[in-house]
Amino acid sequence: MITVLSDTHSRSGNELEGRAKRAVEESDAVVHAGDFVNAAALDAFEAVADRLYAVYGNNATPEVRDRLPPERTFEIEGVRFVLTHGDDRGATGLSLLGRQQAADAVVFGHSHRHAATDAEDVLLLNPGSHADPRGGTPTHAELRVADGEERTDARLVGEIRHRDGSVVETFEIE
Template identity: 60%
Template structure:
């Protein structure tokens, strides 16, 4: 399973709880779309994750910025992911970012609101924020591998499903 989170905004730790904490601990891969804020928060995520792929956000301290890139591209189960915290220009800019990196999926954060929508041929995923939802529910995304691609769900911390996401053309 892949667990996707973003926007921790912590000075001390990972701020994980409930289903989100369980999902991070049980994931084969944790993807973080930025804004750990401090090295302590990044270290706490690394301690809870078996494998962490992350980018820095716009609120990263110098210690975090020194350890994490602004963008990353990686592949899992035949799906190519492009990861960033934010791109000015909304879904058009995110779609272009994905196409430039030949990605099937763009994972991003910054808005603190979960989102799963197609922008042309690119799927845009924002897990929302598990720690500072800013008027929204605290959320994360879980992707379960299938024969090709993934079946995904957006979850609240309390375990309620907020949405289904087919990734790679498969129904969840």
């Protein structure tokens, strides 16, 4: 399983609770789209995630910016991801970024609102914020390899989940 999070906005820890905490502990990889805020929060994620792919966000301290890039591209389970915190690019700019990097998915945060949007050749995935939803729903995303009973063209199937474990939205990465 791959757990995707963003916008922790902590100065002391990872702020993981409920389903998000269990998902991170059970994941093969954790993807974080930034805004840990400071090194203590980043350290707390590194302590619980065996494999962490992360970028810094707009609220990162200089220490976090020294340790993480603003953007990165990587592959998990044969799926190519572009990871960025997000900015004023909007859906068009994010999908262009994905196509430029030959990615299957662009993971971003910043808005604290979850979304999984099919932008033609690339999925735009915002897991929302598990810790600071700013009046919205505390969410994260979970991805797993599609099995034989699911659509044959999907490589990964995903769910955006509430902190209580309920599924808010489902999506696929082809």
